[in-house]
Amino acid sequence: MVSFVRPEERAQLPAVVAHCDRVVPVPLRRSRLADGWHLLRSRLTGRPFLLIRDDLSRMRGAVAACLSVGNVAVVRADQLTMTQFVLSSKGAGMRPHPRFSVA
Numbered sequence: 001m002v003s004f005v006r007p008e009e010r011a012q013l014p015a016v017v018a019h020c021d022r023v024v025p026v027p028l029r030r031s032r033l034a035d036g037w038h039l040l041r042s043r044l045t046g047r048p049f050l051l052i053r054d055d056l057s058r059m060r061g062a063v064a065a066c067l068s069v070g071n072v073a074v075v076r077a078d079q080l081t082m083t084q085f086v087l088s089s090k091g092a093g094m095r096p097h098p099r100f101s102v103a
Contacts, residue, residue, distance in 0.1 A: 001016065001020045001022065001023050001024070002024040002026065002059070002062045002063050002066055002085075003016075003023070003024070003025060003026065004026050004027075004028040004054075004059065005025040005026065005027060005028060006028050006029070006030075007027075007029070010025070013025060022066075024062045024065075024066065026056070026058050026059045026062050027058070028056075034053075035053060038052045038053040048081075050081045051081055051084060054081045054082070054084075055084060059085050060085055063085040063086060067086070
């Protein structure tokens with residue numbers, strides 16, 4: 001499992017690790033200043049704010065690394081903005097192609 005983790009959520013990681021073969025936490029910090037920058041970029045580019053705000057290279061790298069191993073059967077994104085990480089990894093060495101679902 002690859003997941004964004006806020007600082008206040010780190011204490012819950014052991015409970016998740018107990019139920020998963022592998023957990024890759026990706027640190028997530030939010031700030032109003034950064035959100036303002038992402039909103040400006042959204043207005044200038046026409047890309048949705050949430051796609052820009054959540055587009056972190058650490059998450060891209062973590063997802064690509066997990067998919068490149070090749071033993072991923074299912075990829076589940078809990079919201080549409082998270083699909084960008086899987087879709088950008090297609091063709092990045094993932095074999096075989098896992099099933100993909102959005103909840």
